[in-house]
Amino acid sequence: MDISTSVKTLKGKMKKTLSILMGLLIAGSVFARDRITIVGSSTVYPFTTVVAEKHGQKGFKTPIVESTGTGGGMKLFCGGLGPKFPDFTNASRAIKKSEIELCKKNGVAGIIEVIVGNDGIVFAQKVGQKKWNLTKKQLWMAMAEHGPKPTYWNQIDSSLPNREIKIMAPPPTSGTRDAWNSLVMKKGCKDAGMYKTLGKKKCYSFREDSAVEEAGENDTLIVKRLGSDPESFGIFGFSFLDQNQDQIQSTLIEGKQVSLESIQDYSYPISRPLFFYAKKGHFGTIPGMEEFMAEYTSERAMGEWGYLSDRGLVPLESATLSKVRYNVNNLVANEFTKH
Numbered sequence: 001m002d003i004s005t006s007v008k009t010l011k012g013k014m015k016k017t018l019s020i021l022m023g024l025l026i027a028g029s030v031f032a033r034d035r036i037t038i039v040g041s042s043t044v045y046p047f048t049t050v051v052a053e054k055h056g057q058k059g060f061k062t063p064i065v066e067s068t069g070t071g072g073g074m075k076l077f078c079g080g081l082g083p084k085f086p087d088f089t090n091a092s093r094a095i096k097k098s099e100i101e102l103c104k105k106n107g108v109a110g111i112i113e114v115i116v117g118n119d120g121i122v123f124a125q126k127v128g129q130k131k132w133n134l135t136k137k138q139l140w141m142a143m144a145e146h147g148p149k150p151t152y153w154n155q156i157d158s159s160l161p162n163r164e165i166k167i168m169a170p171p172p173t174s175g176t177r178d179a180w181n182s183l184v185m186k187k188g189c190k191d192a193g194m195y196k197t198l199g200k201k202k203c204y205s206f207r208e209d210s211a212v213e214e215a216g217e218n219d220t221l222i223v224k225r226l227g228s229d230p231e232s233f234g235i236f237g238f239s240f241l242d243q244n245q246d247q248i249q250s251t252l253i254e255g256k257q258v259s260l261e262s263i264q265d266y267s268y269p270i271s272r273p274l275f276f277y278a279k280k281g282h283f284g285t286i287p288g289m290e291e292f293m294a295e296y297t298s299e300r301a302m303g304e305w306g307y308l309s310d311r312g313l314v315p316l317e318s319a320t321l322s323k324v325r326y327n328v329n330n331l332v333a334n335e336f337t338k339h
Helices: 003-032 045-056 070-077 097-105 136-143 175-191 195-204 219-228 238-242 260-264 289-296 318-329
Strands: 037-040 088-091 111-126 167-169 212-214 233-237 248-250 271-279
Touching (some): 037 070, 045 088, 070 097, 111 238, 111 260, 136 167, 136 175, 167 219, 175 195, 233 238, 238 248, 289 318
Parallel strands (some): 037 088
Antiparallel strands (some): 111 233, 111 248, 111 271
């Protein structure tokens, strides 16, 4: 073997050894953090913060919970393993195939999916006004970038008030936006006879003029703005309506009133499940992760009369809740075969 070959071989071994050492260093550095970090959905955020407070009363450091939106949370969660990446992410819709692939690419395997409960997306306005009843077709016509773009509601249907269209909508990073698209914009576009012509992407596009405003991830701020503007509508999860009934009221959708019962049986047309996702690779290194999940899925939290239902979370039916608890207790990672 000549000198150049020996040098190349030595360099190759050194590079491999360095790679292994870096991997061990990264894995070991997970121990550097002594509290749970959680990101994700603004809709699930109020429920998770309550559980985090309860968890902090049991001898653990209170988890840090950030409202980044579902899409933003998934990006952070799937960024990798180690102390700079979150342990959990909240989500107001199921994880997407592209996000599963991002997790795999960055070595995040063993993702535990937990259904937290059910939720309804409300189309709300300031309290004390006449109740509206809107169809998904009317909502699509009011909000669609590739629709008729009316200025007033009565231009959509003469039975609606002569009132300017002003809607505060969730941003593209929001899981509520994703759910609204699949549950409202898709059906409304089809009912308007435009889905085959426009296709999914154009049917889902919101107006870019003053009629529809992307109001950010702070749903509490939207509620406050609705309270001071009787002409505007806002889109957000049921819990924010439930906790602010003195300020805002919901609109009927397809003749259905949003309620705990109509969300749980999915008769309310904009009902959806809520989730959080746990990173199995952080269990055993970040203290309190198993205990946090146990608290979240306990009867006192997620049960029919649990403290989360007091905050507006619609409980799961018993069979689904039993399955969720089994997966949590046994740290069963989801295979995501349906994605």
